[in-house]
Amino acid sequence: xxxxxxxxxxxxxxxxxxxxxxxxxxxxxxxxxxxxxxxxxxxxxxxxxxxxxxxxxxxxxxxxxxxxxxxxxxxxxxxxxxxxxxxxxxxxxxxxxxxxxxxxxxxxxxxxxxxxxxxxxxxxxxxxxxxxxxxxxxxxxxxxxxxxxxxxxxxxxxxxxxxxxxxxxxxxxxxxxxxxxxxxxxxxxxxxxxxxxxxxxxxxxxxxxxxxxxxxxxxxxxxxxxxxxxxxxxxxxxxxxxxxxxxxxxxxxxxxxxxxxxxxxxxxxxxxxxxxxxxxxxxxxxxxxxxxxxxxxxxxxxxxxxxxxxxxxxxxxxxxxxxxxxxxxxxxxxxxxxxxxxxxxxxxxxxxxxxxxxxxxxxxxxxxxxxxxxxxxxxxxxxxxxxxxxxxxxxxxxxxxxxxxx
Amino acid sequence: xxxxxxxxxxxxxxxxxxxxxxxxxxxxxxxxxxxxxxxxxxxxxxxxxxxxxxxxxxxxxxxxxxxxxxxxxxxxxxxxxxxxxxxxxxxxxxxxxxxxxxxxxxxxxxxxxxxxxxxxxxxxxxxxxxxxxxxxxxxxxxxxxxxxxxxxxxxxxxxxxxxxxxxxxxxxxxxxxxxxxxxxxxxxxxxxxxxxxxxxxxxxxxxxxxxxxxxxxxxxxxxxxx
Numbered sequence: 001x002x003x004x005x006x007x008x009x010x011x012x013x014x015x016x017x018x019x020x021x022x023x024x025x026x027x028x029x030x031x032x033x034x035x036x037x038x039x040x041x042x043x044x045x046x047x048x049x050x051x052x053x054x055x056x057x058x059x060x061x062x063x064x065x066x067x068x069x070x071x072x073x074x075x076x077x078x079x080x081x082x083x084x085x086x087x088x089x090x091x092x093x094x095x096x097x098x099x100x101x102x103x104x105x106x107x108x109x110x111x112x113x114x115x116x117x118x119x120x121x122x123x124x125x126x127x128x129x130x131x132x133x134x135x136x137x138x139x140x141x142x143x144x145x146x147x148x149x150x151x152x153x154x155x156x157x158x159x160x161x162x163x164x165x166x167x168x169x170x171x172x173x174x175x176x177x178x179x180x181x182x183x184x185x186x187x188x189x190x191x192x193x194x195x196x197x198x199x200x201x202x203x204x205x206x207x208x209x210x211x212x213x214x215x216x217x218x219x220x221x222x223x224x225x226x227x228x229x230x231x232x233x234x235x236x237x238x239x240x241x242x243x244x245x246x247x248x249x250x251x252x253x254x255x256x257x258x259x260x261x262x263x264x265x266x267x268x269x270x271x272x273x274x275x276x277x278x279x280x281x282x283x284x285x286x287x288x289x290x291x292x293x294x295x296x297x298x299x300x301x302x303x304x305x306x307x308x309x310x311x312x313x314x315x316x317x318x319x320x321x322x323x324x325x326x327x328x329x330x331x332x333x334x335x336x337x338x339x340x341x342x343x344x345x346x347x348x349x350x351x352x353x354x355x356x357x358x359x360x361x362x363x364x365x366x367x368x369x370x371x372x373x374x375x376x377x378x379x380x381x382x383x384x385x386x387x388x389x390x391x392x393x394x395x396x397x398x399x400x401x402x403x404x405x406x
Numbered sequence: 407x408x409x410x411x412x413x414x415x416x417x418x419x420x421x422x423x424x425x426x427x428x429x430x431x432x433x434x435x436x437x438x439x440x441x442x443x444x445x446x447x448x449x450x451x452x453x454x455x456x457x458x459x460x461x462x463x464x465x466x467x468x469x470x471x472x473x474x475x476x477x478x479x480x481x482x483x484x485x486x487x488x489x490x491x492x493x494x495x496x497x498x499x500x501x502x503x504x505x506x507x508x509x510x511x512x513x514x515x516x517x518x519x520x521x522x523x524x525x526x527x528x529x530x531x532x533x534x535x536x537x538x539x540x541x542x543x544x545x546x547x548x549x550x551x552x553x554x555x556x557x558x559x560x561x562x563x564x565x566x567x568x569x570x571x572x573x574x575x576x577x578x579x580x581x582x583x584x585x586x587x588x589x590x591x592x593x594x595x596x597x598x599x600x601x602x603x604x605x606x607x608x609x610x611x612x613x614x615x616x617x618x619x620x621x622x623x624x625x626x627x628x629x630x631x632x
Contacts, residue, residue, distance in 0.1 A: 001517065001518065002517075002520060004523075005517050009517075012506070012510075016504065016505055016506075312501065313503060315501075316501045316503070318489075319460070319462060319495055319501075320489065320514055320515045320562075321486050321487065321490020321491070321515055321518035322486065322518050323482070323483050323486040323487075324482065324483075324486075326486075399462050400457055400462050403497065403501065
């Protein structure tokens with residue numbers, strides 16, 4: 001039998017009972033749609049988490065004071081004072097042997113900030129000139145903190161875009177204006193470009209002042225953290241270990257387990273975040289796959305009913321010269337047709353669901369090629385697997401019995 | 407030239423250990439161009455004989471030579487091919503594809519024989535004209551009367567110019583006038599040289615045939631020319 005004949009025979013009989021065809025397809029449409037939407041959303045959220053973390057700086061290693069200790073509560077990160085500016089300078093001096101590119105000591109706290117009648121509570125970070133490189137800061141206007149500002153402990157401030165728009169109705173005129181951080185006047189010298197992000201550690205919601213100024217103002221000698229950019233192409237974990245053991249010698253500690261600081265690298269952070277999202281994606285896709293399975297059983301159900309309903313027709317076709325092979329092929333073609341068309345509609349549904357979810361969740365998400373390939377493959381597979389049994393049943397009908405069947 | 411040579415055809419059924427002999431060593435032959443009616447009361451074995459003659463079933467023993475080919479022991483696959491090309495079926499209940507245009511029904515055997523589409527359409531149209539349905543080609547099977555449906559079935563039987571036309575009670579579901587129309591078509595086909603084997607239990611229908619074979623209890627009890 002010709003391929004074109006098979007296709008027209010299949011479409012003819014599917015057209016004869018439109019309602020049944022539509023119902024048989026529905027399960028596949030919903031199943032494929034759900035799988036596609038969830039895979040696409042999962043992948044996009046993984047990408048967006050990774051790119052947000054990367055926007056905080058490339059090849060980033062962060063040292064914070066205190067250590068994670070089991071079996072007892074120790075001071076919260078930042079509450080301890082074991083890291084100093086001197087530590088950061090020593091690490092910077094050893095930069096080439098530690099394979100690091102830049103070191104940024106930082107002091108971080110929260111303060112009330114006012115401009116005339118407007119005020120906000122935001123994160124204040126005391127940083128050095130290397131902060132700009134280490135955290136991949138770009139300026140939308142003005143300039144970043146310079147070495148002379150550090151040397152003179154100048155009262156200058158660089159604003160994050162969120163803070164800037166909170167304090168100034170017109171951010172373009174903010175440069176040169178005065179803001180008050182805990183009643184001390186600071187001159188605005190620059191505004192950073194937005195990185196995007198939300199939550200407690202929003203990189204857009206902060207003010208950066210010279211580290212020396214911050215230590216003076218808040219009366220501290222320590223730093224809250226030291227951020228390090230490793231050289232390109234080196235293994236972050238290796239650098240992390242090297243920096244760690246170097247810092248242990250600086251602190252005169254020989255036992256790694258009693259370290260008074262914690263080091264984390266960005267890769268771990270991305271890894272952890274990715275793991276969470278991919279686990280979630282896998283879980284949701286699993287649930288969607290079950291609905292796909294149910295859809296497949298639906299197809300089998302309908303095809304079985306069809307075989308019984310069309311017993312006479314099958315007998316007639318065999319009497320007129322259709323071999324068992326032709327009958328099997330015909331019924332398989334019908335069920336594959338059902339699932340592939342259902343799959344195609346499912347891709348459309350999945351695309352719509354993805355677009356809606358992306359809009360609602362305010363993230364960029366689009367159909368991915370692997371998701372579509374998977375959907376088409378799976379739906380054709382379902383057609384073959386769940387169509388096989390009914391097709392076999394049809395093919396093995398004896399033409400005599402089938403013709404007699406009322 | 408002989409179209410059908412049946413030699414000691416025997417068919418036994420075993421149902422739950424009980425043996426039933428449906429056909430008991432039936433021997434006869436039918437020449438090309440004959441119009442034969444096979445008669446007999448129900449249970450006489452005429453349906454079984456028709457299934458074997460139609461290559462829908464195979465005899466337990468004996469040989470059946472159709473158009474020079476012994477088909478008593480061929481594979482299912484080959485039987486399908488023989489049904490397709492050598493036999494034109496006309497059933498009591500027409501057996502057209504449901505809600506399918508008349509022309510598509512006539513094209514069906516040609517599709518299984520891999521005839522090129524253009525030729526199928528042309529030939530189907532010609533055959534439908536022959537049975538007087540040139541104005542009903544696009545009508546769906548459910549839009550046709552019983553007599554019209556049976557005429558479509560006859561056109562379908564002729565689709566691949568078969569060796570024999572095998573009709574199983576072709577007028578059983580029809581009113582008298584329509585039955586007569588159908589029998590006139592068979593008579594015309596016979597006059598054109600077609601070989602026709604018709605199963606019936608109605609003498610009024612059998613009288614169109616030129617020879618009547620009567621079965622009883624699986625045996626031929628009479629074989630008369632008329």
